[in-house]
Amino acid sequence: MRLGTLHLDRGGQIFLALLTLTTILVPILNLAVPADSPMHVSTFTVTLLGKYLTYALLAIAVDLVWGYLGILSLGHGAFFALGGYAMGMYLMRQIGDRGVYGNPELPDFMVFLNWQELPWFWHGFDMFWFAALMVMLVPGVLAFVFGWLTFRSRVTGVYLSIITQALTYALMLAFFRNEMGFGGNNGLTDFKDLLGFDLQSDVTRIGLFIASALAVAGGYLACRTIVTSKLGRVTVAIRDAESRTRFIGYRVERFKLWVFTFSAVLAGIAGALYVPQVGIINPGEFSPINSIEIVVWVAIGGRATLYGAVLGALLVNYGKTYLTGVMPDAWLFALGGLFVLVTLFLPYGIAGLLRRKETTA
Amino acid sequence: MTKTRFMASAAALTAALSLGMSSLASAADTIKVGILHSLSGTMAISETTLKDTMLMLIDEQNKKGGLLGKQLEPVVVDPASNWPLFAEKARELLEKDKVAAVFGCWTSVSRKSVLPVFEELNGLLFYPVQYEGEESSKNVFYTGAAPNQQAIPAVDYLMNDLGVKRWVLAGTDYVYPRTTNKILEAYLKAKGVADADIMINYTPFGHSDWQSIVSDIKKFGSAGKKTAVVSTINGDANVPFYKELGNQGISSEDIPVVAFSVGEEELSGIDTKPLVGHLAAWNYFMSVDTPENESFIDTWHTFIKNDDRVTNDPMEAHYIGFNLWVKAVEKAGSTDTDKVAAAIIGLETPNLTGGKAVMLKNHHITKPVLIGEIQDDGQFAVVSETDAEVPGDAWSDFLPGSKDITADWTPPISCGNYNSVTKTCSGQNY
Amino acid sequence: MPTRCLPSALSALRLCLIAGLTFIVVVPLAQAGPAELEQGVELIQTNDYKAVEQGVALVAASGDPRARDLLAALQDSKLYLRKEDGQLFIGARGEAGYDLVDPLTETAAGTAAKRDLKPIRINNRLRSQLRTAVATLNLTHPDASVRLTAVNEMLDRVDADSLALLRDLAGEEKNAQVREGMTAAIALADLQAEEPARRIEALDQLEGNLHPAVQGGIQRLLSQEQDAEVRATGERLLEAIQFKRDLYGFAETLFFGLSLGSVLVLAAIGLAITFGVMGVINMAHGELIMLGAYTTYIVQQLMPGHIGLALFLAIPAAFVVSGAVGILIERGVIRFLYGRPLETLLATFGISLILQQLVRTLISPQNVPVANPDWMSGSWQINSVLSLTMNRMYIIAFCLIVFTALYLVMRKTQLGLQVRAVSQNRAMARAMGVRSARVDALTFGLGSGIAGVAGVALSQLTNVGPNLGQSYIIDSFMVVVFGGVGNLWGTLVAGMSLGVVNKILEPWAGAVLAKILVLVFIILFIQKRPRGLFPQKGRAAEG
């Protein structure tokens, strides 16, 4: 079946080949090559690449619902952040009594704000399996409930986009509240270790990088499996002519619901891998602008290609890293200009450009 | 396009990516100084000025011949008011650019975000903004005010000089106002203020519709006792807040507001009419009349080429922090983090208000506390001032969780969170 | 924390001595005299808070006709010391620097530049003292309205001297309102009387008076009152006051809601055109509002001293600036994207980043000050409890005017007809001879221009800075979608109702939770009505 999945997917083949290559080379170049060698890849780069990969997974999740199902979600950042928070809570519990106040029961920010006991929703997060389950369950259930209401009411188009935005906005405001018990504006930070591995050691970072690469590859293959199956053809049918699909007997709501939920779970996993690599999760991740940015990555890379989404996420984020360092005062001009130019001259994104070249060759 | 050419261009792209990221060998004849302030996004309003201040200080130092015979070279990056990006940029500065010290951050969350990076890579961060305390890191030097250097003296002034009996603690809902208000609440209660005479209110960031809250404050203030507002409202939300106060007819004589986040820079963006007479507590005001301050303002005006630009408290904090770092490097004869960190403790440098700033063992500094009234030209008139500099207290005595904790970075303790009862040091990351 | 009493110790000792001596000498003298005035002026000249305080007391007690002007000038920070000779003048900003008037001789004393003058600084304690002093002096002012303000000012700060004065004046006062105020002030003072009967009498006189000072006074009385009858009367009165206050409080909440609603409507109404009618997901809408606000700032900079006029001129100017930028965006980018509505999101998001950074680079990354004209500040006092702030009333009115104008444009003009035709069926409209390209550009320009006009209004309420647009864009989309895309009425009703709901929720849920609840409400509402409050029939703008 795997063969069928990647059959005729030149972009995907190249992407997975490059990903495999990077996943093998980067750890070697980081750990085995001495630091003063020009071939050495610094831990900074490793962490950066790991972060980009989680963004890539997030972009794949968005591309699945936008490119193949026609749902423009302006709230996928919410699922990403929820996955991140679930992981963050696990990491907070791992600190144990090594916090600055040395309190074995409560995370620092709770001691700080005079909480007397651990809120009920924090229980269980000291176990990795539970946290890992929550990473998928919390975004999944939210997406399911939200989708169940919304798709059955046949909310479509911009209305759907705007209420997904309302969802993430409401969550952002809620998580900003210190009463919520998630650390308010500061969020969760000062993590120490994950499954017993010190988060600051190079080996752990490499491990997280590899985990992210595997997650991206897995996510890519899973999405690819979906879009090449009959299910994928149904989703494209829904995207192109929703009511026609209904008239030939498909329960459009259910298709939308399950694919949307799956996409939210992927986003949650991406968030969970993101948090230990950047070392902080805070309500800013829920900000509607972040979610819009994800859509922008997908559009830049090329909608409905999956590998295009990956390309877009990597390119825009690398551009951001590079430009904020090189031209801190003017990088927004460059980034904004890039968005405008891509829209105007590359309607199918960068993947579209590659594909066109390919077909004309 | 053939397959090989396609593969080739893909490979070239990857190569370009990795080339851009791999560290370039840094020139050895300069000392690099990192500047980590947001130049875009929501915090650019406040932080851009600090970037310029740092560029000016470095420029001045270079005119004096640099440091250890080398020129200083600023490395400016833009973390874009995005907290995870702060951590990434901090790592970039330390690992890629190999800067000797970083001056930066404004919000608490940005500092929390970069803290693990500085501890892991053993860098130096000078943090110039007043904050909630409850922290002392081996790698961070806090040149802004701790709560005991701002909030408590301000409340003392209101209580003793203005006879305030009823208190509104209004703040933006994040950790600095929360902590400050917790401390103040405990302090006020210790002074015999009843629960019913304290009103606490939190609003979200950038809150712009203050009608209901100001109306509540007005009602709270009409109970026949002198009332004051202690405001930890952050940045942007202040303008509509003060405008609403003015519009609802609350003058500074009726209900004075003392703010901890409103300085000259913020006032320069406001029509100050409705604010006249309200108070602010800082460790520096532009209006303070000392030769050091005059020359600082002149240098600033020349550097920024605009005589209308104001100076403010965090700028002074950078001025102090930078001078202390320069002295420490000179004393240590090296920019090595551990040597500088050891050398800097106990060093002193003149501040801009005629006193001295001393770097304490807990990585905080001594500061005078000034209470100023806002004038209609956007400046502050000092109405009260502490007798001597107040040493910064990393751990508040008024919070139950931290009253036993102290910070001391000199041997034998060498710990930021030392519990003086259990004699243990917890939560260290290095 | 021990505090130092004086900011500069330079001449403190000498000043304290002078002040102390004069005080001892002068205070016992009951009758007025120019000598007191002169001594007071001398003390004020020291520019030292404690001394100035004593000086003000002397001047106020002097009864000299010159005292009022002098104190009023001090209150308004118009009193200056000339640096070269330390002489005291009343200064008014003139064409060539400051025109000086000698407060003692009341004659003009030439002009001086600002740097040659040093203002007499005052603090809150002085302000409070000055207010009472000026109010007391104003009680005898020939103008009834000045007397009324004066009596309201001093309602809860009547001391023994002014009480006597008030009793004298109340009998002779012709103006009913002023007399009422004076009676209330006397009654308030009488609440501290020895005999319970007089306290009850005073309470009776205060019945129905909603002034906060009255409530405060009664509360103060009740907190220490022993006499049962007085207590009962006081509590009854307080209850009645409370009931009325609640009633007016609700009216106030409603007003707050409407004014928040009109801000939302103003911010959203331009989007109702660009997004609602044209289907462009215009992420740069917020930045067009921001440009309008910056235009206000620039117009004000260009004509200093004419704040109000500048504001009026800023309205067309902002319309033109934002409109022109809008047309530029439409011609340069969006026209290539019709039929691909989601891609307009990407392009306009890029444009919004560019516009923000442009403002940071060209003007300043800091906020800029936009002045409010005097007629915009203050409030309309309906009674002592309910006062409607002027700027909010102007905003509501302005919002309605803008809405009506836009509605008329869309309904009654050729352009409006063509806009509706193009939005409903582009091909058909073109076949009928409508130049759709021109209509598109003009429509987008119109929507953008309206956004600019909204920026002028917002500049009077909030910060003007590069982030201004960001804070309104999300809310704007919510309002347009909640109201029903493509429907102007929907935008109006949606904005107003969201504003009112928010404000009703706010007192018991808090500002943050209220906003969250409103968002959840929108999400649920869209489930029930997937096309918003006023669904567009037929070909609605669909993504």
Add this chain to the structure above:
Amino acid sequence: MKTLDNLRTTMRRDQVWEFMVPKTGLELDISHGTILYLEDISVTFDGFRAIDHLNLYIDAGELRCIIGPNGAGKTTMMDIITGKTRPDTGTAWFGQTIDLLRLSEPEIASVGIGRKFQKPTVFEHQTVMENLELAMAADKRVWPTLVARLTPEQHARIDAVLETIGLQEHRARRAGALSHGQKQWLEIGMLLMQDPHLLLVDEPVAGMTHQEMDRTAELLKSLAGRHTVVVVEHDMDFVRSIANKVTVLHQGSVLAEGSMDEVQNDPRVIEVYLGGGDGH
């Protein structure tokens, strides 16, 4: 007042969220020989009465043509049968047991009613083959769809339909690239793949050449008997060539019913329809 109306609709007690409405039994029962009952149906759009007390019965296995001038309510009737529009009053039963008004579109499709739209709507980004595969009668729930693979029988079935509609050559082409007539056939093919009891065909020959028209007529005639076919059409020649029973709609209700000749000679029909212009 529009506002008031809107408010009233929101508040109506019988308007609950769709998913809360209970479903009825879904087994088709045509023991009485009639497959579709439409009784006393009325629909109003913004004050315009599109369907006015319509009564219509279709027998199992027949091929019925429905004609009528523009605005007679033909398409609206189709919308009601397929669940796209809900009538204000009246009942619509499929066989003896299935109440169409309580089912959603996919449910109606799955009980065996297929529809071809007036404007051909095929999935333009997918191939002809994929279009047919999508329409094929199969388990159309989410999970079975994910793991579905074409069996040899299903391949054979698709091939058969391709042959019926004459698109064997184009099986791998994107549907969007087909000509107008080909799209019409593809859509009919998709209908066939659904294997419905009742086919609703809206203007199948609009924009077709005479040759194509003849083939379409053949196709439809061959379907009758095994399926029940309802054709809405304007083209009188075409109607004459296929129908044995014709229903004339006018202003939302049935004006006349009978064979083509009977109908054509009905004075009321001549008055409102044929009399108004050329029959062709």
